[in-house]
Amino acid sequence: MAELAYREALNHALDEEMARDPRVFLMGEEVARYDGAYKVSKGLLEKYGSARVVDAPISELGFAGIGVGAAMTGLRPVIEMMTWNFAILAMDQIVNNAAKVRHMSGGQLRCPIVFRGPGGAGGRLSSQHSQALEANYVHFPGLKVLAPGTPADAKGLLKSAIRDENPVIFIEAELLYGSKGEVPEGEHVVPIGLADVKREGSDVTIITWSRMLTSCVLPAAERLAANGISAKVLDLRSLRPFDTEAIAAAVKQTNRVVIVEEGWSWAGFGGHIADFIARECFDDLDAPVSRVHGLDVNMSYAANLERAIQPSVERVIEAVNAVLYR
Amino acid sequence: MYSPDLLLTMYRKMLLARRFEEKAGQAYGLKKIQGFCHLYIGQEAVVVGVNEALRPTDQVMTAYRDHVHPLVRGADAGMLMAELYGKDTGYSKGKGGSMHLFDIEHNFYGGYGIVGGQIPLAAGMAFASKYRGEDRVTVCSFGDAASNQGALHETFNMAAKWKLPVIYIVENNKYGMGTDVSRVTAEPELYKRAASYRMRGEKVDGMDVLKVYDVMKDLVDHVRKGHGPVLLEAQTYRFRGHSMSDAATYRTKEEVEQEKGHDPITTLRAYITKQKIAPEAQFELIDEDVKREIDQAMTFADESPEPPLEDVWKHTWVEDGEPDERPRQRVRGVEVTWPTFPSQFEVKWDLEPKSPVAAPAAVQQKKGAA
Structure with missing residues (x-):
């Protein structure tokens, strides 16, 4: 067991999955040169290059949809939303495309994509930046929704999310990024659907x-x-x-x-x-x-x-x- | 300069598209097709001129006026009509209907029902091609009204910045549903949207299949060479309403009649005749052949069963180990070539150069500066 911060556990999950599978890439605002707004992607640009760790402009709808298109044609995108409040702008792509493309195509396509980022209150950020929005996403058939509360679960579930064949909404917590906890060494995967x-x-x-x-x-x-x-x-x-x-x-x-x-x-x-x-x-x-x-x-x-x-x-x-x- | 084979292929495909849509319109009147149903009649030169400039391995997608895009790529007309009928033998097993046709075997990635919603998807598909180092372009069509959606502007910016191999076609039929595009658009010359993103933008007479084909050849070449995305505005006209429920009272009869005078199928036929490429008898053979194909499609759709009720639970999530559906294999019992993507490869693409930010040691202070 190693003691890791929640953000480090997420970083390790991304790092391990990107090393394991060239189809996995990370796209979002500030994920590359800035190392992530919350430093979750620290060091990944250096390791994997600018095509696999992509700094996107502030266009949540656009880059969410780019992720969906890439997932439909054989890649496994991880789309970072700086917070879930901003992902409201991307709802159309998540709900109308990611969650429905397998159904609309009668099973010809699949959309293995992870949308991840922090949800919930941050701390003195008022109403636009302090929303726990998981209820919005659990509503839609076609999506899976995860919300880990410890570093070990954060790592294990993110690895499962990236390997899943469906679109996964992965809700982290802004106030948990610095929190520490024991994380099992080596391959640590937590199955989706288990409490x-x-x-x-x-x-x-x-x-x-x-x-x-x-x-x-x-x-x-x-x-x-x-x-x-x-x-x-x-x-x-x-x-x-x-x-x-x-x-x-x-x-x-x-x-x-x-x-x-x-x-x-x-x-x-x-x-x-x-x-x-x-x-x-x-x-x-x-x-x-x-x-x-x-x-x-x-x-x-x-x-x-x-x-x-x-x-x-x-x-x-x-x-x-x-x-x-x- | 056009081979007889190409000209006659274009003629046949435009006619096939026209007859398919006419029959779909009739079937709608008989309530065999319900829901929304948007016909492509009048615009055939765009879809055919674009398609003939592509390779089979290039990827195509469009909005919800989507029946003929897969048809001209080689989709099975009967299975397309069966999807419109909501039958088990349809491409999406009756789950998508008129607005959501998909034929992945022929690299047709779908019909989408939210205006402009497919525009980012095409950039994502082009991103994936470039990421894997494939020689492939993605073509995405949309209507004039989609050019005012935020999705278009966000996507054009990223596609251009990252030089993605994607071709956007705005099928400008002059009306977004009942609204004349110029009434709600500050810059109604839609190809100029490209300039804001340093993309190449062109416009073409979308009622002339040869002009569409010529400009597309050039644009495809431009994109394949790695110069980034392009926007083509094809100025066209739909002879019918926006959808089957639209009586199109916002247009004058005179305007519609005048546009019908530019029927793309008549125009190409006149060209072929004038060039003495094919005798009248050959057109008659093609007409009969197309009629036979469409009649067979209608019979197939009519006689196909509805999907089994237990299918309601399928295809919302991918179950563990569940394979993808291959419609023509399932329905027609033929082996099909299916586009597959590798799981192991090397990513050689540098999306942007290394950070130009110099190391801290490079910071120099002027002598005497405070």
Whole structure:
């Protein structure tokens, strides 16, 4: 095991996959000479050259589509979005072309492409730069959506994403890039579609993904333990497809569930998980499923407002107490 | 200067395209084809003049007025019509319909339904060709209205900067749906879009197949030599409405009649006759042959089954180990040559020179400077 920062783990995944497969190239804003806006692609230009690490102009729609065309004809592009907020400009290419070209062609074409970049709040960036947008992408058939919360999962899942035959939306977290964690040495691949139990527990299951895992769920579980409550923490990592078996097993074991997500509640992904539990695990529930999510308002710049809008350790504990009727 | 073979091939392909579209229009009236259906009637000189200047290995794609682009590349007319009918024997197994025809066997990479959405894809395909060092061009057609989409401007910039081997054809039929292009376009001479990106831009009479062919030969040569992308504006006219539901009341009868006087098929036939290349009897043979091919296509589409219901679950994601579909092999039981791309190769392309930023030691201070 080596201790790596989240950005280093991603860098290693890109490096290893580019060394392994000449079809893999990285394109995006500032990815080459600048080493990436968040330094994820550090050193790759030097190693792989300017055709495989491509500095694109600020034209998200255009270079997303160039990636899709390249993927349709035998390459495996990794398209970096400086943040997912900017990828909204590229939605047409992702949704109408990447996600549909296999279907429209009746299976003649495939589109193995990864769109990756940071999602969620950055830190004092106000509303245009602080959005957790995964719910937008899980909506569309034809896409896979991943949101790793640790360096090990970031590396292992990015390698799986690059090797996948489908378009993959890979949502990193701006506030996780510097966070460190143990990453297995050598070939480390995490299969798409498997959740991971990040903490064992028996009284309640907290389901989460991405940054909420370390920012509030694991710290809340620690504090709950001090109060005699044993919380199981299930990190989905993969949102589409998601691990139905792991969720069903956890509900059967703990009978109580809290879902924690950074995004908004309206048509949020947590609502979809709650829907799954209501349909498939109803008889195992001892309390209604509770959700902790970003407040349904636009993100503010002021420090106190920004804090209030995001899920917190306190709000997770409150929700756990509620499903335990304490 | 044109070989008899080329001239008669062009004539046959334009006629095949015309008859295919006429029959598609009739089938639409009978509700055998539904949804959106955009006919190419009147514009045939563009698609044929462009196609005959290409190699079979070059790649082609277009927007949603897409029936005849694969047809003139050699696609099976019956399977194209079957796709319009929503049948299992269609190129996309009935999943795409009129707007989404694909025939990868003949390097036709599709019909796309979002105006301008295919423009970046073509640059991406050209990027892949250049990345692997292949001698191949990609041709992407779109309508006049697409020239006002951001996708076009973003893509032209990158395609030109990276000198991608891609040829853009704006099929300017003067109307984006019901809107005269000049009403909504500050620079209605669309080929001038190229100048902003230091691309070569040309315009051509898109009702004359030989003029389209000549300029395309030159442009293909330019692109193959590595000079980067080009834009060709083909000035053409559709004799029918935008789609089958369009009565085209925004155009005068006089205008339409005048344009019909420039029918590209009549024009080429007159040229061939005048040059004494083929006797009248040969045209009759071609006409009969085309009629037979189209009649067979209609019967095939009519008699084909709908797709099986379990197919609804296929082709949204690629399943593990799932191969790609090869339509003509599946439907007609013939072995087809399928374009494949290598998984191992060396990337020799330097997209841009090494950083000109000098090492820190090169920073010099003037003596006496503060």
